[in-house]
Amino acid sequence: MGAPARTPGIDVSQFQGVIDWAKVAASDTRFAFVRFADGFYRDTRFEENWGGSHGRGLLRGAYHFLRSNLDPTMQAANFIEALAKSEHGIGELPPVLDVEKYDGTPEAIVDHVATWVAVVERELGVRPILYTGWWFWERRVRSAAFGHLALWLAQYTTAPEPPKIPRPWPTWAFWQKANNGRVPGISKRVDLNVFKGDFAALEDFARASRISEVCR
Secondary structure, three states: OOOOEEEEEEEEOOOOOOOOOHHHOOOOOEEEEEEEEEEEOOOOOOHHHHHHOOOOOEEEEEEEEEEOOOOOOHHHHHHHHHHOOOOOOOOOOOOOEEEOOOHHHHHHHHHHHHHHHHHHHHOOEEOOOEEEEEEHHHHHOOOOOOOEEEEEEEEOOOOOOOOOOOOOOOOOEOOOOOOEEEEEEEEEEEEEEOOOOHHHHHHOOOOOEEEHHHOO
């Protein structure tokens, strides 16, 4: 048997500098997650990256870095407003909540995640993805409340599969496997990701994340 199908992608922020999205799209990169904000700090290249990656044949998703010492409703509202007003849409892939910073108690983190997810689901009609790492979730959060969300797992290894999946997820949907990749069109190091499936499966995943279709 051959290796299981995997679809390569990246995630970017202002730290990648100016990106030539035409070159990115001409590479084997098939999807991109673009940082919107860290708490209330708006990524200085969000609009540039969100617009530049649009219409390139890439599937795009926006991500928000959660700060559990800041109002989660306002964090979600800022995210929603930016995407709702964007001429480049809300993205083909679901929005992502990045949960990796311990700036509150485990209870506060769980409460903030639940609030952000509920607001974004209600307002955008899409079930979000949750990004985290095994160590952070198992040691800092220890919650089984979000197993219904697709997992984007951060775990840097050369292994063919991530060795550890945090509970309660039985598997991962996306895997951030390296943070030092090289991709045409990006002069600086960039995070490398894969989706668990081929590109057709990724398109199916995006469609299934729409709440109206999930509930039918």
